[in-house]
Amino acid sequence: MTTIKDVAKLAGVSTATVSRVMNGTGYVNPSTKEKVNSAIKQLDYRPNDVARSLYKGKSKMIALFVPDIMNPFFPELARAVEDVTNQHGYTFILCNTDDDFEKEQTYLNALQQKSVDGIIIVSSTITKELVGKISTPIIALDRIIGSNISSVTVNNREGARQAVQHLKSVGCKRIAHICGPEHVSNTAKRLKGYLDEVKNEDWFLSSYIVPGEYNFETAVQATKKLLTDHTEIDGIFVWNDLMGIGALKGAEELGINVPDELSIIAFDGITVGETTTPSLSTMAQPIYDIGTQAAEMLLEQINNSGYKTKREEFTVQLIERQSTRKRG
Amino acid sequence: MTTIKDVAKLAGVSTATVSRVMNGTGYVNPSTKEKVNSAIKQLDYRPNDVARSLYKGKSKMIALFVPDIMNPFFPELARAVEDVTNQHGYTFILCNTDDDFEKEQTYLNALQQKSVDGIIIVSSTITKELVGKISTPIIALDRIIGSNISSVTVNNREGARQAVQHLKSVGCKRIAHICGPEHVSNTAKRLKGYLDEVKNEDWFLSSYIVPGEYNFETAVQATKKLLTDHTEIDGIFVWNDLMGIGALKGAEELGINVPDELSIIAFDGITVGETTTPSLSTMAQPIYDIGTQAAEMLLEQINNSGYKTKREEFTVQLIERQSTRKRG
């Protein structure tokens, strides 16, 4: 590797002058600048970012924590963050935490040791205490960590309400809910939204609420059990799209036609929802925008010393597809 | 941040001794070691990896290039690479290249400047010339870059042959192929496999081969056109699962029943294929294993100076699902 010394020698100046030319700082005589630039070109010199990082204490890298990139909600988020990151000359680090507190701790240490400039975190397990100990800028994404940590989320409760309202509007009379994983805060919020809409209906039974894992197969089983136990159900609001597709499958395996006999709506708006038959109605999150926003907030927090905690909430949007249809 | 100097001072030794204790190198008196360790614990000292990287010229980071993490083939690959990476104390960098040569160049420069230890590349656009200029260890994944660059791939041609054989075995008499994107080398390989099986059939027409983009929607359209132009077709081998799901949708929109009237098989074995109705038969790649293998080869290349170029080929496996079925 060629170093700044090689350039300095070839150009016949000191390394300080080369550095000044590289960074456009301080005074440099135009003719000197030219000599230096030509030396840089001639040697194809590129500065060592590690040395730069060491001096500056900043690495031009940012990280994203997701539970698991294989969960189809996260690739689009990751893509958005990486795009912004990349546009601003930062390098993008991806960490799969499995919502495991120890893994999160280990990652956090490793990243601090590498002088990573900021971290975007999607986590249900991480604590404000752990994050509070750290001086690295952090943004909470999809889920809130603590009151003094900026966050980007969506209106889960209101979105859930709208989903149930939509089921009602297409004529559903008995609406069930398949919940998400217990430890995820959004699970409770979407459940609340569902309850807002159904708890005062005379038909409502608490057994219309069934627990689910974050998982296709268990959603299939949960749906089959629900529809077998309660043949009167004609609408299901499912916690997320992945599980919604499971519900579609479950109904199909029971020979129940969607949407003629049963309407299904889910939450998230991931791409696969478009591809199934029937395609899946959903409360779509603006996933890419959410990721972009989080990344931009993080960069702002990194670069503006006067940054103050922010809380950004996006709204979800009903996308009506084939799995919900007005009944005569 | 506490530094090695703080530890040295507290323990009453030199920084060299602290370093020796940290790294287990050289001679250290047991009692000294204890003093140092207790100082480290007391100060909660963690070494600055940037300083370490600068001296060593290594960063303990590896990167993965994928065209686009939103393409459902790549999250599982990324997960596998990150898992191995993480197990060995490396940090994982993700780069979305969009198969854009300029982006690839920019990433490559940035990563070199950061002393990244190795790179795993999935790319159809990158050239051996570009990669050859670089001393950083590189593994080509899914697609081959050049003869002196190690690679991990699958038996695309043979897999394609088996896919067509399977369609024949369930009774298909007229088998078409929807191709992948032109610039991807696997497109040609899978096409060859298809041709191996059909070019000598008396029913074979070159118009049974239709081009496709890497994309759900165009696959839907391509399928509809194909099945409209050639009503005799009763089997389609589709380049990959994403497009296979599009084919499913296309047939459905024409009112053609899969698998009663038409069998469809695709390639890759991504998870969504299980969730559709009918579920999609496919030639499954061992995606996670491929990623693991690539990551392990990369680490080997990083750590063993005597490493020599390797070429690893995995075999794909037929997974029979509902989209292909024996006809009476």
Place this chain on the structure above:
DNA sequence: CGCATTCATGTAACCCATTACATAAATAAT
């Protein structure tokens, strides 16, 4: 006992870029 190892630890160079500080020349202001 005397020389050769092994053990133990410290000093200082090194990795490479950035910048505070010093110095000197050129230009501006009085």
Place this chain on the structure above:
DNA sequence: ATTATTTATGTAATGGGTTACATGAATGCG
């Protein structure tokens, strides 16, 4: 003409580790 500024460039400290080399004590061996 003389002092104050601006311009231009170099020297050396800095960031935080690692390690080559030096030195001295302790142990081994003939």
